[in-house]
Amino acid sequence: MSAPWLNYHHLHYFWVVAREGSIVRACEVLHLSQPTISLQLQQLERSLGGELFERKGRGLQLTELGRTIKRYADEIFTLGSELAEVARGRPTGRPHRLSIGVSDVLAKLMVYRLVLPALKLPEAVKLVCREGHFEDLLKGLATFELDVILSDAPLSPGSPIKAFSHLLGECGVTIFGTAKLSRAYRKGFPQSLNGAPLLLPGSQSLPRRALDQWLDEQQIHPLIAAEFQDTALMKVFGQEGIGLFPAPSAIEAEVCRQYSVKVVGRIDQVRERYYAISVERRLKNPAVLAISHAAKSDVFPSKVVSRVKTS
Structure with a gap:
């Protein structure tokens, strides 16, 4: 049996009432009548199986269930606001998440040096690294669990995954x-x-x-x-x-x-040789671009020296 569907309009009205502290002030913010908000709060309480507010003098106080629901509502509507800002191309205060797949054959110090520039961007980056076999990482890239894969080999021409190999350097x-x-x-x-x-x-x-x-x-x-x-x-x-x-x-x-x-x-x-494997033909992710630019300018030499040096 599937869980009952949550009406997010009702949840938003509850969130505004909880934030404002009374239905009267919530009516002013939402431009709705008091009976409308009261009715929709009752419907939300029925769907959740408990009361969200209790009377405290002339005001309302959250019940234990109400406090739990408000914590979730805070996150839901904060994320919704950030989503709208991102869609408009505006920065948010939330760290940008960068999910990197690391081929398990790469030297750890090399991975650190390649990834470090992404952590030095003006906008905060939350890094998530997943190490594994290249073929397993490709599955994560295909399902958008990963933003990029760092590898010592390009994607093979016969790969079933549509992605692109960007040479970082050698x-x-x-x-x-x-x-x-x-x-x-x-x-x-x-x-x-x-x-x-x-x-x-x-x-x-x-x-x-x-x-x-x-x-x-x-x-x-x-x-x-x-x-x-x-x-x-x-x-x-x-x-x-x-x-x-x-x-x-x-x-x-x-x-x-x-x-x-x-x-x-x-x-x-x-x-x-080192590659960034991405679903993008042209890299657009700011953190991945920082990795690519720093690799080409700072990490790897600009030309091949075809002789053996001794020291």
């Missing part, structure tokens, strides 16, 4: 290690990686496949000490000196600072 890969390991393997990089203990992402990840291909081309054969699905866990093992590990060069300073490691060398031929 960068090379840096190899990190503890101070002891960096001293041992920095000289002669990248050939020094021959036989070096290396911690790597899982074999199915795009960064891993790109790095494997480059190592094969250079005929470099490191010792794969461990593989990790979670790159944050990989960095923790690297921090403890279990082996060298790769990370995007765009977050080099953050990795060194957070994990107390040093740069062993940089591989600019291995590129990692």
Whole structure:
């Protein structure tokens, strides 16, 4: 059996009476007669199954049920007012909600650096992050549960979801290690990686496949000490000196600072790309635009450097 339908006109009249403190003052605000408002309050009470007001001298006082209903009415009609303001293109005092899907293969520090500009907008943003497999996140994008997905790969041409891939930028890969390991393997990089203990992402990840291909081309054969699905866990093992590990060069300073490691060398031929996947052909969401603009101007280098740097 379905729940009885709530008459929102009646609820609005109740809300005004509760706010004004009397039916007489509510009549002046609503431009309605006292019998009309009284009748509709009675109908609302019948539909809700209880009294909303009780007499207190010459005025009205909310019952316990009335106080509960007023709390809901406050939120309902405040949201309704904000909805009208948004439709007219006017700002509201309520934080803008930004729901981001994060592909679980992305480095957490990279996600933080990409998303941070959205939190620095003049208008407050309430951030909701959902991490998961790319295909699962696409379902959330299709049902508008997510505003955007951050991914290391564009949407495949055969995807059943109608969405668009916006390239945020790309960068090379840096190899990190503890101070002891960096001293041992920095000289002669990248050939020094021959036989070096290396911690790597899982074999199915795009960064891993790109790095494997480059190592094969250079005929470099490191010792794969461990593989990790979670790159944050990989960095923790690297921090403890279990082996060298790769990370995007765009977050080099953050990795060194957070994990107390040093740069062993940089591989600019291995590129990692980052995308914003959106249902919009052209990005319009102000928070997503802030992410895109900052990525292109601050996070990623403006041109590809096709050589291996050592340091």
